[in-house]
Amino acid sequence: VGLVWIAAKRSKMPQPLPLKAVIFAALGLFAYHALYFSALKSAPAAEASLIAYLWPLFIVLGSAFLPGERLRWYHAAGALLGMIGCALLVTGGRLDSFEGAHFTGYALALCAAFTWAGYSLLSRAFADVPTQLVTVSCAIAAILSAIASLWLEPVAWALSPLQWASLVGLGLLPLGGAFYVWDYAVKFGDIQWIGTASYAAPLISTLILVAVGIADPAPGLFVACALIVGGALLASGRLAKKAQDPA
Numbered sequence: 459v460g461l462v463w464i465a466a467k468r469s470k471m472p473q474p475l476p477l478k479a480v481i482f483a484a485l486g487l488f489a490y491h492a493l494y495f496s497a498l499k500s501a502p503a504a505e506a507s508l509i510a511y512l513w514p515l516f517i518v519l520g521s522a523f524l525p526g527e528r529l530r531w532y533h534a535a536g537a538l539l540g541m542i543g544c545a546l547l548v549t550g551g552r553l554d555s556f557e558g559a560h561f562t563g564y565a566l567a568l569c570a571a572f573t574w575a576g577y578s579l580l581s582r583a584f585a586d587v588p589t590q591l592v593t594v595s596c597a598i599a600a601i602l603s604a605i606a607s608l609w610l611e612p613v614a615w616a617l618s619p620l621q622w623a624s625l626v627g628l629g630l631l632p633l634g635g636a637f638y639v640w641d642y643a644v645k646f647g648d649i650q651w652i653g654t655a656s657y658a659a660p661l662i663s664t665l666i667l668v669a670v671g672i673a674d675p676a677p678g679l680f681v682a683c684a685l686i687v688g689g690a691l692l693a694s695g696r697l698a699k700k701a702q703d704p705a
Contacts, residue, residue: 459634460593469590474618476591479584486577487637493570508548509567511660515541515652516575518693524582524649532539533650536693540657544551546678547660578644578653585645594640596634654693657686660666 464471497506506696516535607613628658643652661683667673 459589459630459638460596462639464593465588466591471591471594471649472588475594476584479587479589480594480598481581482584483577483592483641484598484602486573486626487595488599488606490570490574491603492606493573493598497566497570499563500566501560505560506547506563506567506662509564509651510570511548511657512568512571513546513574513578514653514656516571517578517656520575520579521649521653524579524586525650529647529650530695531693532695533654536654536689536691537650539685539689539692540654541689543682544657544660546685547664547682568669569654579639581644582649588657589641589645592637596637605616627649639661648694650692651653651690655690657689661686 468505494506494510497510499504515537518533521527521533664673664679668675668679
């Protein structure tokens with residue numbers, strides 16, 4: 459994705475490369491995904507995903523330590539509403555399935571959440587670094603991932619054509635493309651609202667699965683939708699401003 463973008467813009471990489479920013483992004487991308495995928499191997503997917511998805515809340519709360527940012531009550535309240543909606547969506551309303559036997563997986567998922575939140579918040583320190591450099595960071599992260607895969611796990615090459623197509627599609631758009639827009643968003647956007655609005659990701663994916671007939675609409679889907687959308691609206695500050703100024 460990055461190479462196509464650079465070719466389309468006919469842009470050149472800055473010289474010399476800001477190595478600190480490139481290495482920071484590469485380690486952030488690699489560490490988060492290594493921790494998250496390891497968590498999925500060590501714990502049930504729903505529980506591991508729910509813990510890993512604490513990162514939007516951590517971003518909102520951690521934004522209080524960023525220069526020029528102020529954490530207000532409606533930011534935290536909106537993030538909590540989004541978290542509740544996400545929990546309802548991921549677990550189907552059941553939170554009694556956590557087991558001590560999967561502690562390692564839960565710990566890895568929590569580390570993944572802290573890693574992505576930290577990566578997102580600290581990216582503000584590199585706001586002057588062009589987003590196109592994520593291309594180099596992705597390349598480094600890919601090399602690190604290949605080494606880790608060959609070293610730590612059995613490599614499965616015997617995949618079906620559909621599985622290979624799914625992997626390529628996942629890497630190109632939902633993950634590959636997302637890295638670039640996320641980099642720009644966390645550097646220049648409203649960090650509290652961005653963090654809370656990120657809870658829309660599991661909601662959108664669920665709605666897509668329902669739309670194509672892979673999943674059935676669960677009873678709590680609409681409640682989760684209301685909580686996530688309401689939380690994002692609250693975190694934007696618009697509801698609070700209307701309450702202070704009814705006119």
